[in-house]
Amino acid sequence: MNGQQTTEFRWHGRGGQGAVTSAEMIALAAIEEGKFAQAFPSFGPERRGAPVLAFNRVHDSIPIKIRSGVTNPDVVVVLDPGLLTIIDVMAGLKENGVLVINSPKSLSELKKDYSGPWNLAVVDATKIARKELGVPIVNTTMLGAVVKAVGIIKLESLNGPIKEHFGARAPSNITAAREAYEQTQIAPPVKTMPKRVEVLEVLPSWQEILPGCVVTSPGSAKQYRTGDWRSKYTDFDYSRCIKCGLCYIFCPEGCIEQRPDGYFESNKYYCKGCGICATECPKEVISMIEEAS
Amino acid sequence: MNTTVTVTKRLVNSFEQLAPGHRACLGCGEALAVRLVGKALGQNVIIVSATGCMEIISSQYPFTSWEVPWIHTLFENASAVASGIEAGIRALSRKGEFNEKTKVVAMGGDGATSDIGLQALSGALERRHNFIYICYDNEAYMNTGVQRSSATPYGASTTTSPASKITIGQTTWKKNMPAIVAAHDVPYVATACASYPFDLMSKVQKAMNVDGPSYIHILSVCPTGWRSSTESVIGLGRLAVRTGIFPLYEIEDGRYKLNMQMDKLHPVEEYLKQQGRFRHLSPEVIASIQTRVNADYAKLKEKATRS
Numbered sequence: 001m002n003g004q005q006t007t008e009f010r011w012h013g014r015g016g017q018g019a020v021t022s023a024e025m026i027a028l029a030a031i032e033e034g035k036f037a038q039a040f041p042s043f044g045p046e047r048r049g050a051p052v053l054a055f056n057r058v059h060d061s062i063p064i065k066i067r068s069g070v071t072n073p074d075v076v077v078v079l080d081p082g083l084l085t086i087i088d089v090m091a092g093l094k095e096n097g098v099l100v101i102n103s104p105k106s107l108s109e110l111k112k113d114y115s116g117p118w119n120l121a122v123v124d125a126t127k128i129a130r131k132e133l134g135v136p137i138v139n140t141t142m143l144g145a146v147v148k149a150v151g152i153i154k155l156e157s158l159n160g161p162i163k164e165h166f167g168a169r170a171p172s173n174i175t176a177a178r179e180a181y182e183q184t185q186i187a188p189p190v191k192t193m194p195k196r197v198e199v200l201e202v203l204p205s206w207q208e209i210l211p212g213c214v215v216t217s218p219g220s221a222k223q224y225r226t227g228d229w230r231s232k233y234t235d236f237d238y239s240r241c242i243k244c245g246l247c248y249i250f251c252p253e254g255c256i257e258q259r260p261d262g263y264f265e266s267n268k269y270y271c272k273g274c275g276i277c278a279t280e281c282p283k284e285v286i287s288m289i290e291e292a293s
Numbered sequence: 294m295n296t297t298v299t300v301t302k303r304l305v306n307s308f309e310q311l312a313p314g315h316r317a318c319l320g321c322g323e324a325l326a327v328r329l330v331g332k333a334l335g336q337n338v339i340i341v342s343a344t345g346c347m348e349i350i351s352s353q354y355p356f357t358s359w360e361v362p363w364i365h366t367l368f369e370n371a372s373a374v375a376s377g378i379e380a381g382i383r384a385l386s387r388k389g390e391f392n393e394k395t396k397v398v399a400m401g402g403d404g405a406t407s408d409i410g411l412q413a414l415s416g417a418l419e420r421r422h423n424f425i426y427i428c429y430d431n432e433a434y435m436n437t438g439v440q441r442s443s444a445t446p447y448g449a450s451t452t453t454s455p456a457s458k459i460t461i462g463q464t465t466w467k468k469n470m471p472a473i474v475a476a477h478d479v480p481y482v483a484t485a486c487a488s489y490p491f492d493l494m495s496k497v498q499k500a501m502n503v504d505g506p507s508y509i510h511i512l513s514v515c516p517t518g519w520r521s522s523t524e525s526v527i528g529l530g531r532l533a534v535r536t537g538i539f540p541l542y543e544i545e546d547g548r549y550k551l552n553m554q555m556d557k558l559h560p561v562e563e564y565l566k567q568q569g570r571f572r573h574l575s576p577e578v579i580a581s582i583q584t585r586v587n588a589d590y591a592k593l594k595e596k597a598t599r600s
């Protein structure tokens with residue numbers, strides 16, 4: 001990639017994971033080098049845990065006037081490996097672009113599903129973040145991987161923006177980014193396209209919608225699979241369960257259901273993985289397990 | 294026919310008024326409160342929602358999470374819309390064109406209730422419409438990204454009352470909304486919290502049976518805005534109650550009744566220290582909050598004894 005054309009980035013994260021901050025850091029680092037850059041998020045009604053997008057544009061020498069979202073990115077960054085199976089992250093990705101993925105899986109494992117006419121870069125940012133920051137928040141760690149894979153911004157240029165933003169927590173974040181830079185593995189483009197995720201949500205056309213914003217089908221938003229937001233899932237060990245139902249009553253989703261045998265279980269289509277049921281269960285029946293593991 | 298689920302030996306309506314698939318943050322205490330209120334209200338209601346988190350997360354056009362009739366128009370006018378619907382029901386009943394016992398329920402966040410919608414609410418209370426108003430109080434304008442409201446507690450850092458070297462964040466004390474409503478001489482006012490689900494549901498059922506205006510103020514833990522962990526939502530609500538920061542009580546025909554007699558309050562620090570919005574508070578400020586909470590709780594107890 002070179003800086004003579006506008007390089008466009010699309011970040012895939014979840015609300016609360018800091019994708020917007022990542023994009024900001026990239027833009028500030030580019031500006032620090034005298035380049036022109038922009039960073040902005042894409043807002044929907046979605047909340048913490050829901051898939052979100054953020055964008056960057058970077059150019060060496062020309063101010064960037066376009067303000068729309070990025071649909072044909074040169075660079076796609078995936079902060080959360082759980083998104084790979086629910087969102088077509090490769091949509092619109094340009095030939096010879098870069099797909100940067102955070103995953104505990106190795107490059108050779110991921111190649112089968114995610115190699116295409118683009119460079120594929122992989123790093124286990126979650127592991128690095130846990131080690132350096134003590135939390136699995138990967139937005140700054142992934143900056144190192146992105147800088148390495150894209151090659152138009154220097155790693156050192158991130159230091160200033162990270163210091164400015166994170167204050168006392170900057171040194172560990174800078175270390176994490178450096179480690180990711182060193183550990184990122186990259187495979188070159190291949191000719192074949194990988195299999196793509198089918199996105200299921202079906203929206204009615206305008207001809208099918210009533211005037212006046214009237215909605216006539218109660219509970220129709222049940223089609224939303226909010227389970228896709230989850231980074232931890234519930235695991236029930238019924239040997240200790242006394243069927244008290246406290247998990248059921250305290251669930252903000254209303255997604256814990258009673259089975260005919262009286263035990264409760266959470267509906268994975270909706271469960272966002274907040275962990276309330278696990279905390280409130282008096283018999284410690286429920287544990288929260290990391291999705292990716 | 295309603296089916297039920299048995300929860301700790303008590304029967305709970307299995308009806309989910311707010312269907313799963315809504316887009317609230319994970320661990321949303323407000324969505325949980327709405328869900329519990331829905332169980333108590335049942336199906337024969339019309340809900341009027343002010344603008345705010347609960348409207349946004351449940352009504353992404355052209356879909357809805359609501360299993361009952363629901364309407365949203367503006368941020369400030371939920372009580373006015375509810376007044377109109379209730380008056381409409383009365384008119385149609387008088388003409389014999391409607392003979393259901395449908396309850397009108399207005400709902401809003403703390404911003405919608407204690408700031409921008411206060412005038413419409415006051416009017417509806419004063420005109421004595423037969424409706425329930427429910428305030429889901431998450432102590433800031435959360436939908437637009439955590440701006441302070443008059444219900445934001447003293448010392449909380451929000452985006453418009455940010456804590457810094459020169460200020461502790463919010464420098465005013467939480468507006469006493471239940472007392473303002475009670476000053477309208479309405480038949481029933483109560484406070485509740487989803488951490489006490491049976492207490493909450495029984496209060497909503499009481500309000501259903503009131504002929505006239507009633508008001509329920511529900512403290513709703515917001516992990517996103519309070520910067521607390523999602524799994525501790527219920528525990529934080531319990532602490533708000535046990536510290537006396539958010540006591541559970543009812544005001545029936547002007548008579549105060551405490552629902553939980555607490556001889557000794559938990560120290561407020563236990564509650565404050567679990568939340569990022571209070572993390573900056575010095576021991577002196579925490580002590581002043583403790584003094585104020587003790588005094589407020591003593592006043593409330595006094596009112597309950599006199600009643």
Ligand SMILES: Cc1ncc(C[n+]2csc(CCOP(=O)(O)OP(=O)(O)O)c2C)c(N)n1
Binds near residue numbers: 369436437
């Ligand atoms: C007249 C008007 N002003 C401002 C807004 C923008 N707005 C939408 S929701 C909201 C905040 C709602 O806060 P609150 O009532 O406390 O409910 P919450 O979202 O916290 O549940 C604001 C300011 C609006 N919709 N209408």
